[in-house]
Amino acid sequence: MPPTLNPAQQKVEDHFLLKSGFSVVLQMPTGSGKTWLAKKAIHEALVSGKRSIYLCPLKALAEELVKDWAQEFGKENVGIFTGDYGKQGGKYPVSFQKANILIMTPERLDGCTRSWRSHWSWIPEVDWLVVDEIHMLGDWHRGPRLEGTISRFKRLNPFTRILGLSATLGNRGELADWLEGVELDTDWRPVPLEWKVARYRKPEEKPSLLASEVARVNREGGQTIVFVQSRRRSEQIAKLLSEQGLNALHHHAGLTHSKRRVVESAFRNNQTSILVATSTLEMGLNLPARQVVLYDLQAFDGIGFSPLPVNTIWQRAGRAGRPGLDDSGEALLLAPVWERNIDHYSKGCFEPIRSGIARPDTLAEQILVEVHSGLARTENQLKRVFNTSLAALQKQTIDIQKNTLNMLNAGMLRKEEVGDRILLKATRLGHVVCRHQLQPSTVLRLRQFFESLKSFTDFDLLLIAASTPDCEPRLPVDYEELETLTEELVRQPSRLFEDFKHAGDLLGIGGKQLLSALKNALVLWRWMVTGDTDMVAEEEGCYPFEIHRLIESMDRLLLASASIQRAIDEPFPADQEDSSKPPKSEALLRIELLRQQILNGIEGPAAALTLVDGIGASWIRRLIAHGVCSLKSLAEADSQNLATLSKLSEKRATDWIKQASTLQQRVPATVQAGRIPTRPSDIDLEVDPYRLRRATELNVKWSQSNLWNVTGGSEPRQVTKAENGHFNCSCPDHAKGNTCKHQLAVRLRLNDKILHQSFRNMNANAEIPYLDLFGLWFERN
Amino acid sequence: MIRKQLHTPSGTIQFPAYIPVTTFGRKYPLDGLIQPYLPRMAQAVMVSHHYALQMTKRPRLPLMIDSGGFAALFEGSRILERDGLGVLEINLGEEPELLTPWDVLDFQEQHADIAFTLDFPIPPNLDKKEATLRQKLTIKNALWARNNRRRSDMRLFACIQGWDIESIGRCAEAYASASFDGIALGGMVPRAKDRKLVLSCVREVRKKILDLPLHVFGLGHPEFVEELISAGVDSIDSSAYVKAAADGKSWFDPNTPMSEPSPTDRLRLALENLAFVSGKVPGRHRLQLYEKSFM
Known part of the structure; x- marks a missing residue:
């Protein structure tokens, strides 16, 4: 505990907020001591024999905290609960029961509230639920689940006080109202923040402008964090700066956790002076620098590029200025000379946090969770739950009746008469949604697939799982990759694509989303064949770390798939005591086998060896080396011979052989199927269809005679029209002599008839009855 | 003013106190939700002998265990005399169940901080004999328990039963100088409608037992609590807070019950009700914050 409080902390203390008995929303700039205040509240709870939860948005930050706090509060008191621990019944370093301070990711606490009965021994003892970076409530993916989690926790433990922390909230008061608490903000910063803008005429000037600005700070001994819009760009810029004699490293989510830790510690120890990062460094980690450069003021939003929100700019700029080392921190924006609307960034008018819980997909999921956990069993009860949501406070329409009906019709919920009441209950399908923390649409899509396709190939299954909204990460596909992807796909056998229309219906996605799902499926396939993530990453233009996350995601989806298939195979399961269980269906075995293949990176007949209890990936590799490559060869093996392998007793070998001879009858045969029909792009158009399609997504603004500003791409561009009628653009594509998308956008805006006709022709070609990756690329999502 | 208090192995109870009743087992799942919060809301908890037998996890606050003698009011129950003591035969299932002073005391000594002697309620209109x-x-059971207790740190309350003010006074007199840690007045629930009578009984007992702690069983309705305390009661136990909550009723707003309350709605209502009724007890201190956050 520091001997003196800083003005921000003093303000919180002067208002007795942490002793008020109410929940508190605190808005304080980065580095002004929010975590210290949380620690103080937690300490007081601990002294009075109560527990606290600290919700951390990032696993890495949780790891960092647990190390610090274990020293301070005693390691027996501090437990870490993130996706990296407690897998498949594994133990946590400190159990839920024993931890008085629980450092968790929101997803883990979500799981605890869903199965609250198993956690009832500790939930009522919690005094503080600290939600760090509470603006995450507005996050499209994680926000609704966080909101549902907080809501359930408050109902299960009405004594819990929420301490919400953030540097950027546009509606602090509203959040405090939702939590029935109080709020406070302070703008005191340990180091004053100075905003600067560096202007460029053309985007090509950005790297050299950056280099000179960074070098200026560097000469004075200051460090810089540069925020850019993509991983590739972070690598390029770091390389470019290094080539100019500057000491720069890149940092993004494609790097493994350990690699990131190495980069962070190099920066912390001043071994490197520049970090070029993506949004990974936006939240959490204590990593200040004298200068923060916002290299890109726009980010890819899933469809196109849109301006960065003020909240994001401040989350990043907040890292500027190292307490005790710098007199001031510098937030530097790189902007084109003609862009005038950037003053609002430095003013810090933050966007309000909007609840996403009323969206049909998230509402359906939350309804299921409430019913499944037994916390709401009737429509009235559900209405009461969601009437206290942030969405309700924000006057969003929450249609419980319609969504409940949808879930009933989809077979996720059912009605049951209990005495004189009719109660809602989750079906087995609904159970799958809640148990695996999936969206209902994911489970519905999988069910539809298994119900309508009695026979499917491994690739079909990988693709359908990859096409669900819960598959992550979504590997991006570059235009340049389409040819290679087409070639790789043509080698894949598929039952799914025997009927294109049906395949489209089952997959439920198109355009770049489908391209991404196809790439995900191919990457996983390559992983199964090679068992080497580094090699696959190299070949497919992604990162090994992404493949590991994809494997984790696929594991969860295939586990859920197996439960769904079981529900289809046995709609009315017999009693557990009944020993006459029917044998597993072929489809179920196929799913289980594929899951083992994905988990272990194995393919072919050897994969079936994983069905034997006690045989995992490493044993399979050893068995293969010993000449045992399938269940059949294991069944025919000699136990004495097998036992020559080290650490394999003859008894165990005999057991394996016995298991193999029973199992080999059950291994499903390879599904015979045709290859996926694809075709290369052969659309004959005046202009490049890709650029034309992109042109339609750009915004054109007339500036002055024969000058247009074009935005919506990765950089804002200016297009001019020469007297001879030719268009010029500031982009590198035009510089290469191509007719760039920016000038096409201007021509479309000027009603160029030829272009409009080309666009119509292109659309007419979209109904091609085979998988046209280029066509998918052009599709608007 | 120095408040009257009672030390128990699990903590000190400051009087006056409202003691919530809870149960164990599967019959009332709501109690399982409320229980972990009772240490924040109450000074002690009352469990009936019948439910205490099903207790798996002991609440972390002083535990009162009654004798279960109220089962004498069940149809088919018989009171028998054995070796000069009263024994209760309960006929609910196929096999009759016997409740004896020695079994009750034995169990209480294993688990209770405050134990109540085995008494037999006398409903109005019961024949005199x-x-x-x-x-x-x-009375015999109470005096037997006093003579046979082994744990000196367990507080033993003698239970009073009677059919009118005079008989209740006589019973109190029998205990007044018998070294009990406190006295408990039973049999008042069927007479609760006649508040005057109940208050007179309380005053009569108070007069006889001087400043010994006085507990009253089962009269936890918030409107009555203040009056009972001014008449000289030190502690009252009741499950009324949870019964109202189960019906969707909040004592803060009793006229607009909630329809179809969910488990957590009921939990919240029960805690609200407990806060409300505890607010009727003078000298409340640990509940203020909670009430504030609900009002």
């Missing part, structure tokens, strides 16, 4: 027998055996 049976009433007299019940009172006699109630």
